[in-house]
Amino acid sequence: MASLISLRGLHFSYASGLDVLKGVNFELNAGDRVALTGSNGAGKSTLLRLINGLETPDSGEIHAFGAVRQQEKDFRDVRVRAGLVFQDPDDQLFCPTVAEDLAFGPLNLGKSAEEVGEIVRRTLELLRLEHLADRITHKLSGGQKRLVALATVMALEPEVLLLDEPTNDLDRDTKQHLISLLTELPQAMIIVSHNHHFLNRVATRQVELSDGVLMEQAA
Numbered sequence: 001m002a003s004l005i006s007l008r009g010l011h012f013s014y015a016s017g018l019d020v021l022k023g024v025n026f027e028l029n030a031g032d033r034v035a036l037t038g039s040n041g042a043g044k045s046t047l048l049r050l051i052n053g054l055e056t057p058d059s060g061e062i063h064a065f066g067a068v069r070q071q072e073k074d075f076r077d078v079r080v081r082a083g084l085v086f087q088d089p090d091d092q093l094f095c096p097t098v099a100e101d102l103a104f105g106p107l108n109l110g111k112s113a114e115e116v117g118e119i120v121r122r123t124l125e126l127l128r129l130e131h132l133a134d135r136i137t138h139k140l141s142g143g144q145k146r147l148v149a150l151a152t153v154m155a156l157e158p159e160v161l162l163l164d165e166p167t168n169d170l171d172r173d174t175k176q177h178l179i180s181l182l183t184e185l186p187q188a189m190i191i192v193s194h195n196h197h198f199l200n201r202v203a204t205r206q207v208e209l210s211d212g213v214l215m216e217q218a219a
């Protein structure tokens, strides 16, 4: 079966001249929950942004959902099908209330108000966030915002999840709930985290980004 996402010989440097990726090869297959580790500044968030077309590689190929993706227009459907939850929830949340933030994406995809209402209800329930539906998003705690950011991506019903440090700010019980939730979801995912306990519980594979290349770690 073809990979959901395939990166081939990916090179990327920032305009400052900083060489971040120096030939990354990677395959994400159905059912994979991949832990993406590496030291601070190794380029993990950059790699997630490249998959979503938020950065452009200097060379190499990005294949997603069966097609090569090169130009901005090629990534429009990738951003919906491979939902990126940013490291900083404030980059993700911009509507007045939690329910409106969850509704924004599906409404934008042209779903009916009735369908969207059902998606919002179901997603809030899945993440145990029903009690926050009418809260003002920017007044939530850091952990609450992180879960709402995940919920806004889940509301788009993506095929792949790209999670950047999903456990930051979460208390022990909420982390436990996130472990149960992620291991029960059908989606393939890439999870960037420094929390090895969490990754050991959730991931099916581990890759480490070091000196610009990805290395598969022994199970």
Ligand SMILES: Nc1ncnc2c1ncn2[C@@H]1O[C@H](COP(=O)(O)OP(=O)(O)OP(=O)(O)O)[C@@H](O)[C@H]1O
Binding pocket: 014, 015, 016, 018, 020, 038, 039, 040, 041, 042, 043, 044, 045, 046, 047
């Ligand atoms: N917009 C940018 N412009 C220039 N340099 C950047 C930019 N964003 C990130 N960098 C640099 O690129 C490198 C990789 O950053 P990135 O955020 O991808 O690392 P990371 O592995 O996710 O780190 P962390 O574990 O600390 O979150 C770092 O040296 C960072 O300072």
